[in-house]
Amino acid sequence: MRPHDILMPVAAGLCCKPGGFYIDPVRAVDRAIITHGHSDHARPGHGAVLATQETLDLMRLRYGDNFAGTTQAVAYGETVRLGDVAVTFHPAGHVLGSAQIAVTHGSTRIVASGDYKDVRDPTCAPFEVVPCDVFITEATFGLPVFRHGDAAAEVKKLLASVALFPERAHLVGAYSLGKAQRVIALIREAGYDAPIYLHGAMDKITSYYQSRGIALGELRPVKGMKKADLAGTVTLAPPSATSDLWTRRFPDPVTAFASGWMRVRARARQRGVELPLVISDHADWDGLTRTIATTGAGEIWVTHGQEDALVHWCGTQGLTARPLALVGYGDEDGEEDAPAPSGEEAGA
Amino acid sequence: MNRFAELLDRLAYEPGRNNKLRLITAYFRETPDPDRGYALAALTGALSFKHAKAGLIRDLIAARTDPTLFALSYDYVGDLSETVALMWPSAPMRERHNNPPPPTLTDVVTTLRMLGKTELPAQLARWLDQLDETGRWALLKLVTGAMRIGVSARLAKTAAAALGDKDAHDVELIWPGLAPPYLDLFAWLEGRAEKPVNRDPAPFRPVMLAHAIEDADFATLNATDFAAEWKWDGIRVQAVSGRGEHDSVVTRLYSRTGEDVTKSFPDLMPSLRFPGAIDGELLVVRDGRVQSFNVLQQRLNRKAVTPKLMKEFPIHLRAYDLLSDGDNDLRELPFKERRERLKAFIAALDDPRIDLSPEVPFASWGELKAARADPASAGAGADAEAVEGVMLKRRDSPYLPGRPQGPWWKWKRDPHIIDAVLMYAQRGHGKRSSYYSDYTFGVWTAINGEEQLVPVGKAYFGFTDEELLQIDRFVRRNTTETFGPVRHVVHEPDQGLVLEIAFEGLQRSARHKSGVAMRFPRISRLRWDKPPREADRLETLERMLKSETASIADS
Numbered sequence: 001m002r003p004h005d006i007l008m009p010v011a012a013g014l015c016c017k018p019g020g021f022y023i024d025p026v027r028a029v030d031r032a033i034i035t036h037g038h039s040d041h042a043r044p045g046h047g048a049v050l051a052t053q054e055t056l057d058l059m060r061l062r063y064g065d066n067f068a069g070t071t072q073a074v075a076y077g078e079t080v081r082l083g084d085v086a087v088t089f090h091p092a093g094h095v096l097g098s099a100q101i102a103v104t105h106g107s108t109r110i111v112a113s114g115d116y117k118d119v120r121d122p123t124c125a126p127f128e129v130v131p132c133d134v135f136i137t138e139a140t141f142g143l144p145v146f147r148h149g150d151a152a153a154e155v156k157k158l159l160a161s162v163a164l165f166p167e168r169a170h171l172v173g174a175y176s177l178g179k180a181q182r183v184i185a186l187i188r189e190a191g192y193d194a195p196i197y198l199h200g201a202m203d204k205i206t207s208y209y210q211s212r213g214i215a216l217g218e219l220r221p222v223k224g225m226k227k228a229d230l231a232g233t234v235t236l237a238p239p240s241a242t243s244d245l246w247t248r249r250f251p252d253p254v255t256a257f258a259s260g261w262m263r264v265r266a267r268a269r270q271r272g273v274e275l276p277l278v279i280s281d282h283a284d285w286d287g288l289t290r291t292i293a294t295t296g297a298g299e300i301w302v303t304h305g306q307e308d309a310l311v312h313w314c315g316t317q318g319l320t321a322r323p324l325a326l327v328g329y330g331d332e333d334g335e336e337d338a339p340a341p342s343g344e345e346a347g348a
Numbered sequence: 349m350n351r352f353a354e355l356l357d358r359l360a361y362e363p364g365r366n367n368k369l370r371l372i373t374a375y376f377r378e379t380p381d382p383d384r385g386y387a388l389a390a391l392t393g394a395l396s397f398k399h400a401k402a403g404l405i406r407d408l409i410a411a412r413t414d415p416t417l418f419a420l421s422y423d424y425v426g427d428l429s430e431t432v433a434l435m436w437p438s439a440p441m442r443e444r445h446n447n448p449p450p451p452t453l454t455d456v457v458t459t460l461r462m463l464g465k466t467e468l469p470a471q472l473a474r475w476l477d478q479l480d481e482t483g484r485w486a487l488l489k490l491v492t493g494a495m496r497i498g499v500s501a502r503l504a505k506t507a508a509a510a511l512g513d514k515d516a517h518d519v520e521l522i523w524p525g526l527a528p529p530y531l532d533l534f535a536w537l538e539g540r541a542e543k544p545v546n547r548d549p550a551p552f553r554p555v556m557l558a559h560a561i562e563d564a565d566f567a568t569l570n571a572t573d574f575a576a577e578w579k580w581d582g583i584r585v586q587a588v589s590g591r592g593e594h595d596s597v598v599t600r601l602y603s604r605t606g607e608d609v610t611k612s613f614p615d616l617m618p619s620l621r622f623p624g625a626i627d628g629e630l631l632v633v634r635d636g637r638v639q640s641f642n643v644l645q646q647r648l649n650r651k652a653v654t655p656k657l658m659k660e661f662p663i664h665l666r667a668y669d670l671l672s673d674g675d676n677d678l679r680e681l682p683f684k685e686r687r688e689r690l691k692a693f694i695a696a697l698d699d700p701r702i703d704l705s706p707e708v709p710f711a712s713w714g715e716l717k718a719a720r721a722d723p724a725s726a727g728a729g730a731d732a733e734a735v736e737g738v739m740l741k742r743r744d745s746p747y748l749p750g751r752p753q754g755p756w757w758k759w760k761r762d763p764h765i766i767d768a769v770l771m772y773a774q775r776g777h778g779k780r781s782s783y784y785s786d787y788t789f790g791v792w793t794a795i796n797g798e799e800q801l802v803p804v805g806k807a808y809f810g811f812t813d814e815e816l817l818q819i820d821r822f823v824r825r826n827t828t829e830t831f832g833p834v835r836h837v838v839h840e841p842d843q844g845l846v847l848e849i850a851f852e853g854l855q856r857s858a859r860h861k862s863g864v865a866m867r868f869p870r871i872s873r874l875r876w877d878k879p880p881r882e883a884d885r886l887e888t889l890e891r892m893l894k895s896e897t898a899s900i901a902d903s
């Protein structure tokens with residue numbers, strides 16, 4: 001069987017006919033395998049959902065108990081047989097519970113990596129290289145200008161600003177699932193031990209991270225705080241909140257934004273960011289090319305992002321590469337944050 | 349270099365002036381000599397070395413990257429220096445281990461000064477290997493001479509002054525005698541040495557400016573405390589003459605911001621025979637008659653100062669004030685004493701190119717109002733057309749830098765004129781479609797305690813074809829961002845273009861962020877001479893609006 005008979009891009013997403021399932025489908029399907037909890041990959045309404053326990057928990061937090069007909073938790077390294085194929089889950093290093101999906105049929109193995117990064121993240125299991133014949137890679141930061149550098153150095157920049165402007169509040173825009181918790185963990189590693197404040201939309205997911213044993217120090221809701229008392233503090237909020245009226249509750253806020261996009265000045269300026277922090281949960285150019293090379297795959301399928309440059313690079317390396325025209329995936333930072341889970345004050 | 353790069357990076361995103369100051373001052377505090385001195389030089393534009401051309405940078409990157417990947421990247425990022433800084437291949441760890449530490453700003457500046465043209469590419473490549481992304485970006489901006497980060501020389505000096513709790517004015521006074529890396533300046537600011545002496549024989553002295561007077565102000569002011577003179581519609585200048593080495597005479601003409609404009613007016617300079625500093629107005633006078641500003645503008649528009657130009661547009665200095673006389677600084681003296689010294693000084697000069705701005709006698713505000721309404725019959729005679737209004741100066745006022753509240757007032761004749769700052773420009777239509785000819789302008793107001801420009805209107809006409817070309821060029825060279833057809837044009841307190849806007853009236857408007865709308869606004873003059881910080885404020889428009897509504901109700 002040829003690789004594209006095993007996995008094939010269709011309107012609903014990546015379809016595995018011999019296994020009878022889709023990976024990260026964008027429409028409701030009978031059986032879905034979900035790589036991770038971000039809303040463009042994990043959508044509600046499927047019949048059966050296979051995912052890591054963490055991804056299932058995060059989907060439940062976001063969509064409520066009835067987000068799928070049935071669920072099956074799969075551990076990293078575990079093999080599940082579906083139809084004619086064997087499916088294994090491997091850490092993707094993207095966010096808590098994120099997994100690459102290896103699909104094996106006969107002697108052919110295809111790895112759908114979902115979103116991934118191959119650098120250190122104290123809040124999730126480290127990325128694992130899975131040798132394969134076909135590697136499906138994202139290309140969110142698939143241009144050589146995206147070099148994310150050292151996230152710890154970016155956090156140092158934030159803390160230096162907090163020290164220089166003790167009368168101002170520092171507002172860090174960070175995606176609610178994954179980025180926010182990683183930034184908090186990095187702030188703690190840098191030795192900052194004062195309470196960190198949270199926008200209401202981040203409460204549940206952050207508490208969930210803590211319940212999984214991830215140490216984030218003392219966190220407080222920002223709601224109900226007096227303006228003056230927020231001087232000299234650090235607050236994390238969804239990116240969309242940092243540019244609206246909500247910020248008026250802070251004294252002369254310094255608006256930071258933690259994202260790989262912050263590497264490019266025009267992008268940072270467009271958002272009116274004063275303190276861009278280049279911290280990404282996606283692999284940068286070096287990470288993408290390094291990973292592609294180490295998987296040993298001879299064929300590379302490139303999905304969402306800057307496919308052209310990555311496909312071109314593969315060609316220069318003697319690899320067969322093609323873009324998969326999958327629609328419906330973005331990068332979480334580029335979009336508005338998901339609405340606050342029910343029960344919370346809208347726009348809190 | 350990396351620390352300086354971090355500062356530039358942060359400044360490029362920080363909109364608030366006070367916060368910029370804090371960032372720069374913190375940098376000066378943390379950074380040792382001579383690096384901080386070269387940083388101050390870089391921020392004030394005082395560094396001189398041959399800039400690298402864009403072609404050289406392109407060649408460097410072309411030798412190291414795939415052309416398709418470079419093209420895709422450049423297309424995405426949109427800025428050559430930034431693209432190269434980001435995609436410059438980093439040396440593998442193993443090699444980096446043996447590499448020297450990244451260059452300091454001092455290394456870069458001093459090396460660039462000495463470097464021959466043929467050695468530049470290899471040296472630049474070595475530095476790019478040693479620096480991180482932000483460091484490479486700052487280096488490329490520095491060597492290509494394209495460091496636009498919204499920081500003016502004035503702001504950088506203010507930040508240095510703050511290091512020693514000094515006023516920017518103090519630094520400004522000694523600045524002409526200083527040179528990078530300013531060791532003596534920092535030593536003084538940190539209390540380790542005496543104040544450096546300004547050895548410039550003809551230094552600039554910061555100018556004193558007036559507030560616009562409002563009707564309500566008169567009730568609190570006593571007419572006998574003030575002297576009045578015409579406000580001439582020319583260019584405010586400071587003409588300075590001093591004794592240099594071996595008793596040679598050094599003469600300089602400064603704009604109101606301290607820019608040396610001597611070269612543009614060689615015909616005036618020989619008239620400044622005695623040491624002293626005159627505050628006055630530059631005018632064109634033909635056959636004893638002051639010409640309108642438009643005539644003066646024609647001379648200012650020409651780059652080359654030819655004998656023909658000087659003959660056609662004879663330049664003249666009309667003196668308002670005397671700031672120094674010989675070696676004596678007169679600025680602390682009251683205005684009436686300075687005025688006497690000025691009279692004597694001008695009389696001694698006895699030069700047809702320099703005269704005294706006459707006083708306008710008045711006994712009451714009513715009399716002055718009448719004079720302002722009809723300058724021709726109040727002494728201005730045939731020159732009345734060049735009178736913009738009257739200036740009121742407290743007889744007891746010392747000469748203070750900046751715009752102190754109270755001692756000086758300006759009372760313009762035409763209330764429907766304001767100075768605004770160009771903020772955005774858009775291409776025009778029809779035959780103007782290749783020019784940026786639609787302008788959005790703004791005035792200052794405090795938002796959350798921070799001085800900001802708020803747009804108050806748009807203008808499409810009023811300027812000449814020549815002026816259109818000038819504005820278009822300014823827009824293209826000073827675009828900070830592009831949004832579709834709209835260009836954001838630099839508008840900082842010390843960088844930008846001031847437009848004099850004439851209009852027919854004002855109305856309240858909920859549609860405008862500023863709350864006011866102008867009727868029939870047009871550009872009546874380009875104020876290249878005026879720094880944006882001296883443009884008008886929203887409060888002035890609001891007061892105009894109030895008096896306008898009142899006068900409509902009256903009539």
Ligand SMILES: [Zn+2]
Nearest residue numbers: 038094115332
């Ligand atoms: Zn994701």
